[in-house]
Amino acid sequence: MIWLTWRQFRTQAATVAAALVVVAAILAITGPRLAVLSSAGANPFLTRVSAADSVLYYGSTALVHLLPAAIGVFWGAPLVTRELELGTHRLVWNQSITRTRWLATKLGIAGLAAMAASGLLSLAVTWWAGPIDAAAGASGGESFPALISPLIFGARGIVPIGYAAFAFILGVTIGLLARRTVAAMAITLAVFAAVQFAVPFAVRSHIIPAAEQTVTIGRTNVQSFRANNSGQPQELTVAGPPGAWVLSNETIDSTGHAVAVLPAWTADCMPPPPGQARSRPNAPAAQACFAKFADLGYRQRVTYQPADRFWVLQGVETTLFLALSALLARLCFWWTRHRLT
Amino acid sequence: MIEFHLDDRSGVSPYLQLVQQVRRALRLGLLREGDRLPTVRDVVAQVTINPNTVLKAYRELEHAGLVTARPGAGTFVTATLADATLTAAYGPLRQDLRRWLAKARLAGLADEDIEALFMTTFQSATQEDIA
C-alpha cells in the first residue's frame, strides 16, 4: 500500500519539493548578507534593510502562510475524492487490504509529507528572518512587525507544522463528505482561510490572559492619532512594550472608563499635517495640550501579549491544531468504514 | 479430432449439444475408437463455454460407455456407434424415405408442408411411445 500511495502521490510531492528547493536556495544565498549586516553593529540595522530584502521578508512570510492552504487544497481534498470520482476505490478495496489500512497509509504518508514540507519551509524562513525579527522586537515594531504579532507569528517556529496537518486533514475530510474534488477544494480553502483569520483573535489572544499596563500620555510615547474628515481627533494610540502584540490601546478618563471620542482640545496635541509644519508653530500648544491630559487624569490603557510568550503560544497552538487534526482523522476513518461505498 | 460448435437458437442445452455432436460423429464414423477428444480447455477456448458443461458432457459420454478419461492423457473414444448392422439398414430405409418424399411431392406438398408433417408425426409417435 505504501508503494501505491507513493506512486499516486509522487507528482504532487515532487512539485512541492521542487518549489521548496527553489525557495530554500534563494534564502540560503541572501540570508548570510542579512546576518552580516546585523552583526556589523550597524546602528539602525532595520533602516538599512534593502528593498529587495524587504520583499523577501514579506514574500517568504506570506509563503509560509500559504503553503498549508495549498497543501489542504491540492493534497488533502483530492486524496480520496479523486478515487471516488474515478471509481478506483472499488478496485483497491477489493485487493486484500482493509479500508482502514488503505486510509491509514494514505493519511500517514501524505500527512507526514505535509508536516515536513511546512516545517522545513518555516525553519528556513525563521532562520533567514532571524536578524530582522530580533531587531524588530527590540525596536518596538516601528519598521517591521513584532515576532508575536499575527502576521509573523503564524509564519515562524513550529505552528506551520500544525497548520499543515490541519489543512491537509481538513481537505481530506471535506473531500470525503463532498465526494467532489473541485467543490472540496473550494470549501477547504474557504474553511481554512476562515480558521486562519479567526484563530489569532478568537483563540490565540485568550490562551494566556493578556498583560495590561496603564501609562500616562506623553509626547514621547504617543504613536498615532486618528482624526475624522474635518481634522478632529477621535482616538490615539501609544507605543506598547517592545516586541509585544498589542491587543487593545484605549484612552481612559480619570474614572477609569474608556473614552469613546477624544475631547476637541486634543487637536492641539496632534502633529501638524505634512507640508504645513511651518505655518503652525504649535510646539508650546502641544506641550500644554499633553500637560492637560495629565491634569485631567487621562491615561492610556494597553493590553498585550508580551514578546517572551512567543514559544509558549507556539507550543499551545501547535498542540491545539494537531489535536484538531487527530479528531478529523478519526472522523475520516469512521466515515470510510461506515459511510463510504 | 472433432471440432465442436454451439447453436444458441436450437433450444438444446449446450451440454446436450456436445453429447449429440460426439454421438453423431461416432455414428457417422468421424470418430473412431482410440481417438482423443479435445481437452476441456480446448473446448472452452473453441466455443466459449463453461468448463463444467464440457465436463458434464464428457461424464455423460463416459457413463454411456463411449469414452474413457485417462488422467493426464485425455479422454479417448472406446466404442463406436457406427454399428455394421445399423449402417446396413440405412440404405433400404433411405430408399423408402426417398420414395415417400416423391409421393408427397406428387400429392402437391411443398417442402415446408413435408417438414411439418414429418415433425408432427415423428413427435406424436415418440410421445405415444413414452405414454
Added chain:
Amino acid sequence: MTPVLRARALGKMYKQRWALTGCTLDIPAGHVTGLVGPNGAGKSTLLNLAAGMLTPTSGTIEVCGGRPGSGPAQLAKVGFVAQDTPTYPGLTVADHLQLGARLNPGWDDALARHRIKRLALDPARPAGKLSGGQRAQLALTLGIAKRPELLMLDEPVAALDPLARREFLQDLMDAVAEYGLSVVLSSHLIADLERVCDHLIVLVGSKVQVAGEVEDLLAVHHRLSGPRRDLSTLPANQHVISASHTDRQTTLLVRTDDPILDPAWSVGRLSLEDLVLAYLSRPAEPGHDHRPAREVVR
C-alpha cells in the same frame, strides 16, 4: 457442496427504497453463476453486499464462510470486478500488476504476466489509454491473479463490443477451467451468459424470482401449445409462468417436476433465454405486489 455465497433474508435499503429485499440464496461452489435481471433489479447491490462494499440493512450474508469485507483474509478470498471495470488512468499496465502484487498475499505474478503478454497489452501503457475491452481484461487479470476462491463480476461485458465480449468470456472460462474458481457474473442480457453459466439467478424488482442449475431449470420448464383452454383446468403440479391465448390456441410456459401427460399439448423445449424472459415479463404475483420495491424498479 458448501455454498460459496449464502444469503438469508438479505435486504439493502437506500434512502427509503429497498434495492434488495428478502433475498435468500445459496450459490454452490465450483459453478459459474449468472445473475440476470433488468437494470435496477438489485444485481449490483447483491454483488456489492457480497464483496463487502455495502453493509446489509437487514438479514445476513456469508461469502466463502466469512462476513464480506471483514478483514484482509476475507478480502483475499473474494475477487470483485466492479461495474465499468475501474482502473487508475494514470498508472500503467505494469503498475497495476505491481499494485496487485503488493496488495495481495496470494498474488500469482507468473499468471498475471502471462495473461498480459497473451492479451498483447503494452505494460508501459497507462490504463487511461486502453480501450474498454483492454481495461476490462486488465481488471479481470487483477481479479484472477489474486487467486480468489470466488470471483464476482458486475456487468463485465456490458460496455464491450461483441468480439471483446467473446474474448473476455473465453478468458474467464479458461481461468475457471484452469483454477477451478467459482464465478458469479451479472448481466442484464441473458444472451451474454447463456453459454457460460451453469447456475442461474433471476432477479426482478429487487427480489429473487428463480434460482438453480441451468440444466435443472431447463428440465422442469416446458412450453405447451394446444387448443385454447382455461388455465384452471390444468393439473395442480403445473405452475404457469406465462400464458398467451388466441381464439383457438393457448401457449403456456409451465414449471413442473412431473412429465406432461395430456396428449392435447404439443410440448416444446425452451431455450434459457425464453425461460429468463418469461420470468422477467411475469406480472407481480398476487399478494406480493404491494411491496415498495416493486414500484421503484418498474
